[in-house]
Amino acid sequence: MDHFQTRDGVMHAEDVSLETLAQEIGTPFYCYSSATIERHYNVFAAAVSGLGDGDPLVAFAVKANPNLSVLATLARLGAGADVVSGGELARALAAGVPASRIVFSGVGKQLPELRAGVEAGILQFNIESEAEILMLGQVAAALGKPVEVAIRINPAVDPRTHGKISTGGADAKFGIPFERVPAAFALAAAQSHLRPVGLAAHIGSQLTDLSPVEDMIGRLGRLATDLEAQGHFLKRIDFGGGLGVPYRSDQPAPPSPVHYAAMVARATRGWRWRLMFEPGRMIVGNAGVLVSSVILTKDGASKHFVVVDAAMNDLLRPSLYNAWHDIKALRPRADRITATVVGPICETGDTFAEDRDIEAVAAGDRIAFMTAGAYGATMASTYNSRPLVPEVMVSGDKWAIVSQRNQPEAMLALDAKAPWLK
Ligand code: LLP
Numbered sequence: 001m002d003h004f005q006t007r008d009g010v011m012h013a014e015d016v017s018l019e020t021l022a023q024e025i026g027t028p029f030y031c032y033s034s035a036t037i038e039r040h041y042n043v044f045a046a047a048v049s050g051l052g053d054g055d056p057l058v059a060f061a062v063k064a065n066p067n068l069s070v071l072a073t074l075a076r077l078g079a080g081a082d083v084v085s086g087g088e089l090a091r092a093l094a095a096g097v098p099a100s101r102i103v104f105s106g107v108g109k110q111l112p113e114l115r116a117g118v119e120a121g122i123l124q125f126n127i128e129s130e131a132e133i134l135m136l137g138q139v140a141a142a143l144g145k146p147v148e149v150a151i152r153i154n155p156a157v158d159p160r161t162h163g164k165i166s167t168g169g170a171d172a173k174f175g176i177p178f179e180r181v182p183a184a185f186a187l188a189a190a191q192s193h194l195r196p197v198g199l200a201a202h203i204g205s206q207l208t209d210l211s212p213v214e215d216m217i218g219r220l221g222r223l224a225t226d227l228e229a230q231g232h233f234l235k236r237i238d239f240g241g242g243l244g245v246p247y248r249s250d251q252p253a254p255p256s257p258v259h260y261a262a263m264v265a266r267a268t269r270g271w272r273w274r275l276m277f278e279p280g281r282m283i284v285g286n287a288g289v290l291v292s293s294v295i296l297t298k299d300g301a302s303k304h305f306v307v308v309d310a311a312m313n314d315l316l317r318p319s320l321y322n323a324w325h326d327i328k329a330l331r332p333r334a335d336r337i338t339a340t341v342v343g344p345i346c347e348t349g350d351t352f353a354e355d356r357d358i359e360a361v362a363a364g365d366r367i368a369f370m371t372a373g374a375y376g377a378t379m380a381s382t383y384n385s386r387p388l389v390p391e392v393m394v395s396g397d398k399w400a401i402v403s404q405r406n407q408p409e410a411m412l413a414l415d416a417k418a419p420w421l422k
Contacts, residue, residue: 002286003033004370011330011368015397018291018330022366025390025401027293028310030377032065032402034073034395036287037373041077044279047261052237052268052275057123059103061241062088064280064374065288069393069402071095074283080123082241082278086113093120103238103276105152105200107173114139118147124276126152126200126238128175130184137191150198150238151176151184153223155216159204159242162321168203168216175201178219185227196232198273199224202240205281208254210263213242217267224273238276239264245285247324247371257282281374288373290315290389291330294365295344303340306361311343312350313383315369315376319349326370327352329359336360341367345384377403382411 059080080101081092154175188196244254292310317323391403
């Protein structure tokens, strides 16, 4: 469910015409619908409410979309934040997420990042290695602040998703192998300023099958029970994120938050720990589109190319994961074409869709790459010295630029000629 609909022949974001936005600010740009973000958060939060100890924490995975207005929209609804860097921590705090609702994940947190989290007084660090236990122990002791930690386990579960976004396999770099978790818990308990109070896991992203998640939950529950039998006291168990979203209108939708919550309710029956969830894509994926203009069309030996002004640097997912994004014309026509939609960048990987059946478009027409709200703008780069594109947020009939297009001069100003070249 999203709020990008064709009205009077033109695609709108809520009550704002995307054609009007394109004329005002130029293309390409990302556009987010706050009503969609709000709806997805509320549906997810309502579905999991009452599970575990009855007060679950829904911590939005900031990596999916760290835009300040996106985070502030979620903070106002009571969302927490799952952060993985000092930069994301600063954004979550700036957006108004209380420290008491922030969890810090990540396999390679550095000392200044650990310090920033301890100083901010965040709820919990999810620790991923024995080495990190010692690092955080020292930081917390030096700052004289006790810190609550969860051990992220490597549950050795195959999430059955794309290899590059699968994190739960035994050979993944994430978490501490199952068998070593009791020793890691004891090591954390032995640090004067660490309080091991939880377990965490995250097996992968864009999950379309819930059974690996159910396996993961079963493993977490058994481990938590064993740890308590060994004399530890657990408060929280964090299931990570991962719920998939529908990218293709012609394929069956992945399980909904309601299905997911029903599985969690079954798998956690009788638990009294607080549950934590870190959804990212599910909250923002369908809440964003990337709007682009057709520069020209050209015929190759056998392909009809539609060359657009967005490129792989703006939306990397098709190039990196062969990901599918539906492509729609802002002013749909009745006739259709088979097109290979490409950007202007000088490599063949700069292809959004190959031999795709789309609404007919010609030079000057505008299109939208759908479901681009998660892992879109945030994975952009300036490859080919292309400026990062603006992000716009819509709410009803209001809109605002919530991230500026960076200017070529500003990009150039970051470089310097080495003294011997002047
Ligand atoms: N928690 C942890 C510890 C994670 O590593 C992730 C995502 C999430 C939560 C949120 O997962 P989600 O609910 O969004 O699936 N760039 C890739 C996705 C990478 C996901 C990385 N971790 C893509 O564009 O598909």
